[in-house]
Amino acid sequence: MSFKEKGLLVVLSGPSGVGKGTVCKALRSRGTQLQYSISVTTRKPREGEIDGVHYFFKTRDQFQQMIRQEKLLEWAEYVGNCYGTPTDYVRKTLDEGQDVILEIEVQGALQVKRRFPEALFIFLAPPNLMELKKRIIGRGTETADLIESRMTVAKSEMELMQNYNYVVENDQVEKACDRIEAIVLAEHCRVDRLIEKYTNLEGADGQ
Ligand SMILES: Nc1ncnc2c1ncn2[C@@H]1O[C@H](COP(=O)(O)OP(=O)(O)OP(=O)(O)O)[C@@H](O)[C@H]1O
Numbered sequence: 290m291s292f293k294e295k296g297l298l299v300v301l302s303g304p305s306g307v308g309k310g311t312v313c314k315a316l317r318s319r320g321t322q323l324q325y326s327i328s329v330t331t332r333k334p335r336e337g338e339i340d341g342v343h344y345f346f347k348t349r350d351q352f353q354q355m356i357r358q359e360k361l362l363e364w365a366e367y368v369g370n371c372y373g374t375p376t377d378y379v380r381k382t383l384d385e386g387q388d389v390i391l392e393i394e395v396q397g398a399l400q401v402k403r404r405f406p407e408a409l410f411i412f413l414a415p416p417n418l419m420e421l422k423k424r425i426i427g428r429g430t431e432t433a434d435l436i437e438s439r440m441t442v443a444k445s446e447m448e449l450m451q452n453y454n455y456v457v458e459n460d461q462v463e464k465a466c467d468r469i470e471a472i473v474l475a476e477h478c479r480v481d482r483l484i485e486k487y488t489n490l491e492g493a494d495g496q
């Protein structure tokens with residue numbers, strides 16, 4: 290009898306501008322074995338963002354329809370726009386035994402926790418709030434008003450950190466990637482994930 294381990298669901302969240310996207314991109318270019326779920330959003334594309342690559346861009350009506358049809362694993366309204374994770378891709382990829390990473394804000398992460406308590410929750414934290422603001426400004430994608438709104442949300446998101454399994458400081462991108470890779474590796478070795486495999490050892494050689 291062969292034991293097929295299900296993929297691990299990794300939730301990476303943290304305030305806007307902390308570097309979630311940057312860290313995920315760096316993990317990807319290292320070849321880290323994580324599949325990236327592409328979210329659905331009602332936000333307008335930023336310059337250079339491609340539909341189906343960075344997000345699936347939808348109208349509010351289309352997004353509402355996805356909610357009604359229960360196509361979203363989680364969703365949240367964030368600073369005037371809606372964001373959500375398509376369920377099908379996540380379930381299919383986990384069932385194939387591949388790990389999936391969701392790059393989402395905190396309200397959505399809490400919904401995932403209720404539905405998938407066994408998922409791994411990592412909070413990416415900035416060295417401090419001044420540095421966070423500097424990063425959002427430096428990215429050059431938001432108006433001054435939106436930067437203030439995102440900073441206000443960021444402060445309340447930081448207070449929800451205790452709902453996560455790990456906090457990783459994104460002081461340097463490569464160090465943050467090292468820490469995330471180590472956490473994911475350790476999670477794969479947890480007894481509660483592997484016990485089924487090792488309690489069925491006898492079946493493995495046909496005895
Ligand atoms: N460790 C770091 N040191 C300095 N700058 C960083 C670091 N990580 C990311 N940045 C920069 O911070 C800015 C925001 O990063 P990024 O867009 O990845 O954040 P994010 O958390 O994905 O934001 P959002 O949640 O809004 O999508 C970018 O300009 C990026 O280059």
Ligand SMILES: Nc1nc2c(ncn2[C@@H]2O[C@H](COP(=O)(O)O)[C@@H](O)[C@H]2O)c(=O)[nH]1
Nearest residue numbers: 305328364365367372373374392393394397
């Ligand atoms: N709850 C969810 N949050 C998501 C999802 N995809 C992205 N996000 C988060 O939204 C904010 C804003 O993103 P931006 O691209 O407009 O800067 C940020 O924290 C993202 O991580 C999702 O599917 N669900």
